[in-house]
Structures are given as structure tokens and as C-alpha cells.
Amino acid sequence: MAFDIDMIKTVYANIAEKVEAARKVVGKPLTLSEKILYSHLWDGKATKAFARGKDYVDFAPDRVACQDATAQMALLQFMHAGKPKVAVPTTVHCDHLIQAKVGAEADLQRANQTSNEVFDFLESVSNKYGIGFWKPGAGIIHQVVLENYAFPGGMMIGTDSHTVNAGGLGMVAIGVGGADAVDVMAGMAWELKFPKLIGVKLTGKLSGWTAPKDVILKVADILTVKGGTGAIVEYFGEGATSMSCTGKGTICNMGAEVGATTSTFGYDASMDRYLRATDRSDVADAALEVKEHLTADPEVYANPEDYFDQLIEIDLSTLEPHLNGPFTPDLATPISKMGEAARENDWPINVEVGLIGSCTNSSYEDISRAASLAKQVADKNLKTKSEFTITPGSEQVRYTIERDGFIDTFNNIGATVFANACGPCIGMWDRYGDKAANGPRNTIVHSFNRNFAKRADGNPNTLAFVGSPELVTAIAIAGRLDFNPVTDKLINEEGEEVMLDEPRGYELPPEGFDVEDAGYIAPKADGSDVVVKVSPTSERLQLLAPFEPILPEQLQGMKLLIKAFGKCTTDHISMAGPWLRYRGHLDNIANNTLIGAVNAYNKKTNFIKNQLEGEYGGVPDTQRAYKAEGIKTIVVGDHNYGEGSSREHAAMQPRHLGVAAVLVKSFARIHETNLKKQGMLALTFANESDYDLIQEDDTFNFVDIADFTPEKPLTIEVVHAEGTKDNIIANHSYNDAQIGWFKEGSALNVIKRENA
Numbered sequence: 096m097a098f099d100i101d102m103i104k105t106v107y108a109n110i111a112e113k114v115e116a117a118r119k120v121v122g123k124p125l126t127l128s129e130k131i132l133y134s135h136l137w138d139g140k141a142t143k144a145f146a147r148g149k150d151y152v153d154f155a156p157d158r159v160a161c162q163d164a165t166a167q168m169a170l171l172q173f174m175h176a177g178k179p180k181v182a183v184p185t186t187v188h189c190d191h192l193i194q195a196k197v198g199a200e201a202d203l204q205r206a207n208q209t210s211n212e213v214f215d216f217l218e219s220v221s222n223k224y225g226i227g228f229w230k231p232g233a234g235i236i237h238q239v240v241l242e243n244y245a246f247p248g249g250m251m252i253g254t255d256s257h258t259v260n261a262g263g264l265g266m267v268a269i270g271v272g273g274a275d276a277v278d279v280m281a282g283m284a285w286e287l288k289f290p291k292l293i294g295v296k297l298t299g300k301l302s303g304w305t306a307p308k309d310v311i312l313k314v315a316d317i318l319t320v321k322g323g324t325g326a327i328v329e330y331f332g333e334g335a336t337s338m339s340c341t342g343k344g345t346i347c348n349m350g351a352e353v354g355a356t357t358s359t360f361g362y363d364a365s366m367d368r369y370l371r372a373t374d375r376s377d378v379a380d381a382a383l384e385v386k387e388h389l390t391a392d393p394e395v396y397a398n399p400e401d402y403f404d405q406l407i408e409i410d411l412s413t414l415e416p417h418l419n420g421p422f423t424p425d426l427a428t429p430i431s432k433m434g435e436a437a438r439e440n441d442w443p444i445n446v447e448v449g450l451i452g453s454c455t456n457s458s459y460e461d462i463s464r465a466a467s468l469a470k471q472v473a474d475k476n477l478k479t480k481s482e483f484t485i486t487p488g489s490e491q492v493r494y495t496i497e498r499d500g501f502i503d504t505f506n507n508i509g510a511t512v513f514a515n516a517c518g519p520c521i522g523m524w525d526r527y528g529d530k531a532a533n534g535p536r537n538t539i540v541h542s543f544n545r546n547f548a549k550r551a552d553g554n555p556n557t558l559a560f561v562g563s564p565e566l567v568t569a570i571a572i573a574g575r576l577d578f579n580p581v582t583d584k585l586i587n588e589e590g591e592e593v594m595l596d597e598p599r600g601y602e603l604p605p606e607g608f609d610v611e612d613a614g615y616i617a618p619k620a621d622g623s624d625v626v627v628k629v630s631p632t633s634e635r636l637q638l639l640a641p642f643e644p645i646l647p648e649q650l651q652g653m654k655l656l657i658k659a660f661g662k663c664t665t666d667h668i669s670m671a672g673p674w675l676r677y678r679g680h681l682d683n684i685a686n687n688t689l690i691g692a693v694n695a696y697n698k699k700t701n702f703i704k705n706q707l708e709g710e711y712g713g714v715p716d717t718q719r720a721y722k723a724e725g726i727k728t729i730v731v732g733d734h735n736y737g738e739g740s741s742r743e744h745a746a747m748q749p750r751h752l753g754v755a756a757v758l759v760k761s762f763a764r765i766h767e768t769n770l771k772k773q774g775m776l777a778l779t780f781a782n783e784s785d786y787d788l789i790q791e792d793d794t795f796n797f798v799d800i801a802d803f804t805p806e807k808p809l810t811i812e813v814v815h816a817e818g819t820k821d822n823i824i825a826n827h828s829y830n831d832a833q834i835g836w837f838k839e840g841s842a843l844n845v846i847k848r849e850n851a
């Protein structure tokens with residue numbers, strides 16, 4: 096039986112009426128995305144149509160999920176909300192804090208020792224506030240959510256950007272910062288700008304070496320890392336319905352890499368099969384009864400150009416396997432062109448490690464198809480040239496693939512099976528000990544989703560390419576980046592030329608899924624007597640103190656902290672890997688603030704001018720020096736600033752250290768909201784080229800901040816060292832409520848006051 100089946104049944108009981116009301120106000124047939132959005136309005140049935148990309152709307156999501164690295168900050172904030180229990184079903188998943196080193200068992204044991212304090216904290220907070228707890232080793236949040244909680248037509252939020260994975264089961268699932276999760280857990284409305292809609296029509300059918308992963312690698316090529324910003328991507332067509340539910344999950348998962356708010360697919364038979372295979376026939380039966388509301392109206396998919404803001408068409412029958420990278424997930428190369436591209440760009444051809452699994456690609460289908468290749472190594476007398484690792488997405492998947500012999504098959508090619516956790520995907524891969532920073536230039540291929548510099552192993556000289564698990568396995572066998580399994584032969588141990596047969600697998604386990612201990616711990620019905628312990632001397636956890644409002648007079652005479660050059664993702668602003676250990680301790684983690692950002696004036700990282708002394712130093716130290724003098728600062732950046740993770744640390748750390756404003760060419764959605772929630776100014780250049788006016792010794796005055804109003808740009812007077820001045824116009828997207836967060840110091844301060 097499914098978790099929270101009553102909640103799901105209530106959603107379905109009201110859906111017909113809500114969709115009908117929406118159709119009336121919108122005045123035309125509806126996309127699936129609109130049906131889900133309009134049936135989750137905080138105010139009940141729709142009474143007016145919303146302008147896409149413009150109107151802020153209050154929603155009522157059905158559930159919340161948090162992972163360990165972000166849950167700490169989310170729950171530390173929730174503890175201030177003054178509520179005895181979470182208002183909607185919520186879960187916490189321990190997955191990010193487990194380092195991959197030798198293999199599942201030993202790594203898990205080590206994590207349980209080193210992060211014991213944090214896991215205990217999360218378990219006790221969960222127990223107190225009625226939150227379901229998935230212990231370390233249970234699996235990666237998004238895989239566990241897909242297997243247990245996602246349901247067609249539902250809406251959820253999660254404190255991780257890949258929450259969008261649940262779109263594979265026809266949800267609108269959105270990644271948010273912890274402060275947004277607090278709103279929903281506290282029983283309040285959750286606000287989102289009504290998204291634009293991008294339609295992706297999939298014609299043809301996948302076959303041979305091409306996998307669902309290649310669809311999203313291609314979409315990333317088309318849309319780039321910011322092309323989906325502010326939009327929901329809705330997939331449809333025969334190529335969509337002929338694909339597995341978990342394959343759809345992969346596509347939705349990596350929608351985060353194009354900046355999309357989320358991605359989704361209409362309900363179809365693959366979802367029915369997946370729900371039943373994961374022991375949720377009750378949800379499948381209930382969904383069947385309302386199935387016309389769980390996909391778009393037929394007119395929409397017949398004439399998509401009339402309903403979507405942008406339309407993309409991909410023919411799966413001609414789609415080639417791709418590898419995207421290095422250093423950015425949208426640099427797509429079809430495998431047939433990889434040899435040429437690698438030579439042109441001087442990418443090392445030799446592949447050192449192939450890594451499969453992660454939240455993106457560890458379905459039974461993925462693993463069984465990859466195993467069918469691994470099996471050929473022995474059958475064809477080959478030798479695997481690269482190292483090979485697997486990180487299963489959940490204990491249920493791991494248990495089942497072990498039972499079915501796939502782990503043995505991988506072991507036969509010398510694989511290492513890591514714990515069911517994020518591990519190498521988030522820099523929790525101890526590949527070089529303490530030598531990562533100066534590691535050798537090398538190439539790896541993986542089936543994860545992100546490949547920013549240092550992301551996997553902390554080595555800035557590792558070039559990571561993203562591909563399907565099948566392609567990664569084939570490349571690991573060949574040991575070469577330019578190996579095209581569709582056309583190329585390998586030489587086996589007998590000196591004979593052999594080709595790999597196309598991968599084959601099973602959509603779902605023929606014998607069904609199985610697991611002994613899935614790793615779930617239910618909370619107490621009444622947790623009021625549970626005491627949450629945080630030691631005042633802990634270096635891992637620190638209770639939060641409310642932020643003081645930033646006053647208009649503090650926004651005069653501000654200094655430039657850093658003008659960031661080029662890509663500045665949340666990994667650059669608040670690095671993961673070794674720093675994950677401080678995710679519950681704001682002051683300690685603040686010591687990594689912006690250390691990955693490139694200083695536009697000298698192209699160095701973590702080396703900026705301290706305007707008080709005239710000396711150069713690290714970003715956190717310099718910022719702490721300004722803070723000691725009571726001087727507020729501003730961070731300047733390029734396009735898509737804050738791309739990547741949902742981690743609100745990237746906003747809270749600068750806030751804690753005294754940064755008051757961030758002025759950039761454009762923002763990634765989650766990060767912009769995170770800055771607003773923490774009571775900061777998130778601004779964009781009205782005129783992008785004004786970025787070039789900013790100089791290293793500048794002082795900033797927010798001349799009209801007293802008149803901070805929606806829709807009205809702010810003027811910043813920039814005073815250069817030699818005394819000349821420029822006036823810069825800064826746009827913002829704050830509405831009245833968000834200006835209220837700024838004025839009161841943070842969104843949490845507002846909640847606290849309202850609940851007092």
C-alpha cells in the first residue's frame with residue numbers, strides 16, 4: 096500500500112471540478128502542467144487565469160521532501176516557525192553525507208560514525224514534528240520519492256534541485272530552498288511565479304544504443320543551461336508514451352540542468368506499470384479513474400503550437416547517443432563526433448573511470464541494460480579498460496539487482512559498488528585523499544547529471560562527461576572517450592575484433608522488486624515530548640539566530656566584495672564535497688563563501704581586494720573584515736548566477752557575513768528566491784553592459800531604496816576610486832510580500848511574527 100493514500104484520494108476526488116473551473120477561466124483546453132497548477136491553488140478553485148511568467152501565485156503542494164544536506168538548515172528554520180507538527184506529509188532522506196571510498200558497507204559504517212551527530216539530529220527533529228525518516232543507506236531522495244511517494248497529478252516541493260525527478264510519474268515536483276519548504280511545512284501558502292510552458296514533442300521510438308538520457312542531453316543542447324528558466328517543460332507524443340516511467344524520471348531529473356522550474360509527462364500505461372510494480376496498485380487504481388485529468392486535453396497535443404510558449408520536436412528514431420561536457424551539462428556531442436571534438440579540444444581520450452547510478456539513472460532498466468554489456472566482457476573475452484563504479488539509487492533497487500545477479504556481473508568486471516547515496520555525484524568521492532586540488536588532468540564518464548569543475552572528485556583537472564548508463568559502461572569497457580559502440584570494434588584478449596551487442600534489459604524486474612529493510616523510520620504520532628539536542632560546542636550544528644533587517648542607511652557607502660567572472664554556480668558560491676559537513680553550522684560553512692568564484696579583475700579564485708587595507712586576500716576573510724567594520728557589501732555577477740543546486744547556504748552565508756545585495760545579469764530561479772527569503776536584495780542589471788562599469792575599488796549607494804516598490808527599478812550610484820560616478824539602474828522582481836521579507840530581515844522573521 097502507498098504512503099498517504101488518503102491524501103492522494105482527496106486530490107483525485109476534487110480534481111475534476113478544479114480542472115473544469117480552470118478550463119473555464121483560461122478559456123481553452125489545458126496542458127497537463129496547467130491542470131496540476133490550477134488544481135493546487137491555495138485559494139481553492141480557479142477564479143481567474145494567471146499570466147505565465149508574470150503573476151505570482153499561491154499554491155498548496157501535497158508534500159515536501161528534504162535531503163540531509165539541506166534538511167539541516169530547513170529544519171533549523173522550521174524549529175522557529177512555532178508549529179508542533181508539519182502540515183503536509185514530509186520526509187527526510189539521508190544520502191548526501193555518505194562518502195564513497197572503498198565500497199558500500201565500509202563507507203556507510205564510516206558515515207554513520209562521522210556524521211552520527213547530524214543523522215541523530217535529523218532523526219529526532221523528524222520524530223518530533225511528524226516527518227518520515229529514511230536512514231543512511233536507504234537511498235537517494237529522488238529515487239526513494241519516485242518509488243514511494245510520487246503520484247500522477249500531484250504537486251510537491253523538495254529542498255533539492257533534482258526534486259523534479261518525480262515528473263517521471265506525472266507530478267509537478269519543484270526544487271526549492273529550505274525557507275520555501277518551511278512555508279509549506281508550517282501550513283502556509285507556497286508562492287511561485289506562474290511558469291511559462293515549453294512543449295517537447297517526442298516522435299519515433301528509442302532503440303539500440305539510444306536511451307532516455309540522450310533525450311535530455313539533446314534538450315540541454317537546444318535549451319542550454321538557462322533556456323528553461325521560469326518554465327515547465329511538458330513532454331508528449333508517441334516517443335513519450337513508448338518510454339518507461341523511470342526513463343521519464345531521468346529526463347525530468349536533468350531538466351534542472353536547463354534551469355527549468357520542473358518537467359513532466361502525461362499519465363500513461365508506463366506509469367500504471369511502475370506504480371503496480373512498486374506496490375502501489377491503490378494509487379494506480381485511483382489514478383485510472385481520473386486519468387483524463389492527469390494528462391493534457393487532446394487538443395493540446397494535437398496542436399501544441401497553440402498552447403505552449405515554445406515548442407521543441409525531437410525524433411527518437413534518429414537520435415544518437417550523446418556525451419555532454421566537460422564542465423557544463425549543455426555542451427552536447429553526439430558519440431559519432433566525439434573523436435573529432437576530443438582531438439580539437441585536447442580532451443584526454445583515455446577514460447580513467449566510468450561511474451553509473453545516482454538519483455538520475457539507477458532504475459532497474461538502467462542497471463539491467465548496463466549489466467547486459469558488462470556480461471559481454473566475459474562472453475567475448477574482453478578486458479575492461481577503465482575503473483568502474485555503481486551507486487544504486489535505493490536499497491530496493493540494490494537488493495533486487497543483487498538478487499537478480501547483476502551485482503555479480505559488475506563485480507566480474509572489477510566494479511566497486513558504492514553505498515545507495517550521492518557519493519561521487521556530489522564530491523563525496525575520496526579519489527585523491529588530500530591531493531585533489533592539484534590532481535592530474537584526466538577524463539571520467541558518468542551517468543549523473545552535473546559535471547561542473549571539481550564536482551565529482553574535487554579535482555579541477557578532471558573532465559567529466561555525462562552519458563547514459565549504457566554508453567558509460569561501453570566506454571568504460573573500451574577505456575576510450577571516442578569509442579562509438581554503434582560502429583567501432585574492440586580487440587579482445589585473443590587479438591580478435593569484436594563488437595558489443597546492443598544493450599538489452601528489463602523495464603521492470605520480471606520477478607518483482609524486493610527488499611529486506613528499505614530503511615524507513617516512521618515518526619511518533621505525538622512527538623511533543625521529543626527533545627531535539629544541539630550541542631552549543633558542536634562544529635556541525637548551530638541553532639540559528641534571526642537575521643536583522645538591512646536598513647536603508649546601511650545601503651550607503653557599500654563596498655564591492657567580488658565581481659564574479661563567468662559561470663558562478665551554487666558550487667562556486669558554497670562548495671559541496673568536504674564542506675557538506677558544515678551544512679548545519681552557518682558560521683563554519685560561511686568560511687567557504689564564494690571561494691570558487693573567479694575574480695573578474697585577476698581571474699583568480701578566492702583572491703580579492705580588501706578595499707580597507709588595499710591588500711588581497713580570500714573572500715570569506717575579506718568579507719569578515721568588512722563585517723567587523725559594519726560595512727555592507729555587494730556581489731556582482733554574470734548570467735544565470737546561482738545555477739545548479741537549491742542549497743540556500745549560497746544565500747544564507749553571504750547574508751550571515753554581511754553581504755546585502757547581489758547584482759547580476761540574470762539569476763537561476765531557486766537562488767533568486769533564496770536571496771529574497773533571507774532578506775537580501777537580488778537585482779539584475781537593466782542594462783547588461785553596466786557590468787563592465789563596475790571597478791575593483793567601487794563604493795555603492797542605493798539612492799532610492801527608501802522607495803522600494805514592486806515593478807519599480809532601483810538606482811544605484813556607483814562611485815569610482817578617482818571620484819567619478821555612474822548611475823546604474825537595477826531591475827528586481829520583488830512583490831509586496833517579498834519586500835516585506837526584506838524589510839523584516841527574512842521571510843522567517845515574518846512567519847515567526849505571524850505565529851507569535
Ligand code: MIC
Binds near residue numbers: 740
Ligand atoms: C546537487 O545535486 O547539487 C545537490 C547536492 O543535490 C543539491 C542540493 C545541495 O546542495 O544540498 C541540489 O541539487 O539542490
Ligand code: SF4
Binds near residue numbers: 191521
Ligand atoms: Fe545526490 Fe547527485 Fe542526485 Fe544531487 S544530483 S541528489 S547530489 S545523486
